[in-house]
Amino acid sequence: MSKRVAVLTSGGDAPGMNACIRAIVIACEHLGYALIGYQHGYNGLINQEYESLSLNATHNLIQQGGTILHSARCEAFKSVQGAKDAARNLNTLGIDTLIVIGGDGSFRGAEHLSQYWPGQILGIPGTIDNDVAGCDATVGYYTAIDTAVSSIDKVRDTADAFERIFLVEVMGRHAGFLALNAALASAADYVIVPELFESEDAELKSIAAQIEARRQLKGPVSFIVVVAENVWPGGLSTLAERLSSQMQSEVRPVTLGHVQRGGSPVSQDRLLATKLGTHAVALVETDKNKVMVGEVNHKPVEVPLKATWENNKPLDDCSLSTMRITMNNRY
Template identity: 75%
Template sequence: MSKRVAVLTSGGDAPGMNACIRAIVIACERHGFTLFGYQHGYNGLLEQEYEILALQATHNLIQQGGTVLHSARCEPFKTDEGAKTAATNLTELEIDTLIVIGGDGSFRGADHLADFWHGQIIGIPGTIDNDVAGTDATIGYYTAIDTVVSSIDKVRDTADAFERIFIVEVMGRHAGFLALNSALASAADYVILPETFQHCDAELDKITEQIEKRRQLKGAISFIIVVAENVWPGGLNDLADKLVSKTQSEVRPVTLGHVQRGGSPVSQDRLLATKLGTYAVSLVGSDTNGIMVGELNGTPSEIALTETWEKDKPLNPSSMETMLTIMNERY
């Protein structure tokens, strides 16, 4: 019997979500499954807002940023009554499998739904923060790094021209993957991460020490600091003010904001999205349930939805060691 599959995107959008939707559409077509696309995340489940997705919906989709299914927050879904309504709507459509593309918040929602709906639920990690356990990378992460690096390169031009200190704030309030790797790739001079930040005074001393070492060798300098959002207790302007006082230099804060979420996905995200979307559909109708599909060392992986947020995902030790070496480089 042909399966009926539904897909939605939830939480913050990430480049590559459309590529994943495309892969799911194509894979369902190949398997003879009927695919329903719910609009506006979990709101679509509550409002029974959906469309049938067929091959014509995949034209020129792989290179588009954002999500054609749209996304939104949904406070009513967090309640038991909201989840019961969603379960009733899925049952009325005779949905066999629900695929949720999103981050840990989206997976918490899917796990909440499982208390009231006993169909198959499969998650696919889509978030630029890369903070989901059970996969080496999440859809959108690679593109976000490229976007941040491109922005820092432009900031560097101005920093060099005026010999100023710039602080660039990037997303990732609970996980430093984006900050760490964009700092490495852009040759930033210093990075402040949630995993390593301990105390304002200690951090300021380290930054000042690096700036003074550079000045002794080169005189007037430019200096780029990458900081993950919400790590500095007083915010970006407070950090800038403290650095002005400590270094007697001009300091400019730059918040990249939601530009990091947008743009056409790079090839790595397109490949990851296509592989994960196809693999998720291959599990439709199996005994596998309540899991997220990811990729570890180039191989498809499966992990319980609850473990995606309960398990820690540490920063790569090699990347950390490399950044420490760069930040203490002798000139």
């Protein structure tokens, strides 16, 4: 009897989720599996809100941002009753395998569901934050970097025109991957990430010292600081006020916000999403269960769902050392 597979996208949307759905549809068609898509994340499981997915759904899908299945947070799913309702609905449709595309919060939900549903559960990492352990990159991360870099480039133009200090806040939740690599790729002057944050006074002293050193050499200068969200106590406006007071200069805060989640996925995200979606479907008739399908060193890996949030994912040492050199050797 043909296997029945279901897929959903949960948590924050990320460019490349549609490319991943497309790959899953094509792989299921190739192997003769029936596929349905649950809408609005785990809400769809509880409310039995779904649609059949076929090759017709894949037309022009790989380049679309967002997710055709939509996404949402679902507090009700965190309860025992919510998970039991979801399990009952999956059983009603005869689902053998559930594929969850999302971040660590989505994977926690999948682990929660597994206590009440005996079917196979597979995860695919989809989040711009890249904060899921066990994989080199998450679907959406590369596009978010490009979006942030494009925005910082534009900020640089006006910063140079007015010789002004700008603070640019990027997403990342509680991880500095996006901030660090966006800062490197845009040649920003300074970056503040949670992994390296020591204290407000220490960061302000370091930023001020670099600005003063530049002023000694060149006079008035522009200066771009990339800041990871949630890292500065009191938020970006508080940092802007303190730095403005200390430097006796105008400091402008810019929050990029949800624009980083949108847009057509870049080629790296399309490729990653396609490979991970295809590999996940290849695991359907195996004994692999409660695992995330990721990629390490360009090879697919399967990682226990719990390990994706219980283990810490460190920033890349090479990127860190490169940023330190560029921050301390600018003219």
